[in-house]
Amino acid sequence: MAPVDTFAALADPTRRQVLDLLSRRDRAAGELGAAFPSVSQPGMSRHLRVLREAGLVRVREDGRHRLYSLRWEGLAAVDAWLSKYRDFWETELDSLESFLDSKAAEAPPPKHARNRKGRP
């Protein structure tokens, strides 16, 4: 249930960009590979495998092409994980807003320097 593998899959910038491309339209593996000159064909193939195993993309075969498409369930799993924290940070945001509102009229240039101690 926990998206254990999913975050690892998302840790790679190339894979996130692949998802970005797939969010617009489905694409063949080669098309995706061509979009990343820095990645070789086998490299892209393995990235796609990781995304597949993480449940983030789906493949269908079209002749000698393999068309990849985004799988919303995969991303929804991340969203579900995130929702555990949503209550928390909305509360925090509310307090921040209250705080800012309370001194809103004072300082136009928000030059907010809170104290910062030893950072080597």
Added chain:
Amino acid sequence: MAPVDTFAALADPTRRQVLDLLSRRDRAAGELGAAFPSVSQPGMSRHLRVLREAGLVRVREDGRHRLYSLRWEGLAAVDAWLSKYRDFWETELDSLESFLDSKAAEAPPPKHARNRKGRP
């Protein structure tokens, strides 16, 4: 703008569990370390550094303790990234729903809860 480092920080299960603990209350570094017997003290210290540098937690010094707390901005960055896809998968969900609705007469219990609203 892209939470490049953030997803890498979230890729580790231990770090995600740390965030989970911090979502309930702030904790000292040692307290967090004690929660993970499989991780040594320096190990936890470095996990905390990664989370710090990813902007996911914040530290304040309290005597000889270092109290860690969750930083909502960090998780909000993930949420922002995810929101790029939210339109997409809601569309997909809608088609799924239409599809299911079209054969809904057969299955009475509509127990699917899809209440996630986008955060503007």
Added chain:
DNA sequence: ACAATATATATCACGACTGTTATGCGTTTG
């Protein structure tokens, strides 16, 4: 059937990350 295309897998080198032990620095306590 053969060649070309499209993609996946095998294998290997390397760099990054995780975990461990040892140590340093600041803080509290007796």
Added chain:
DNA sequence: CAAACGCATAACAGTCGTGATATATATTGT
């Protein structure tokens, strides 16, 4: 002030993931 505590950093070994080259498999076209 010295000893103990809390935590961070240093240095190092093992592991995992990524990238590259070479090869295997399947499909289309001639």
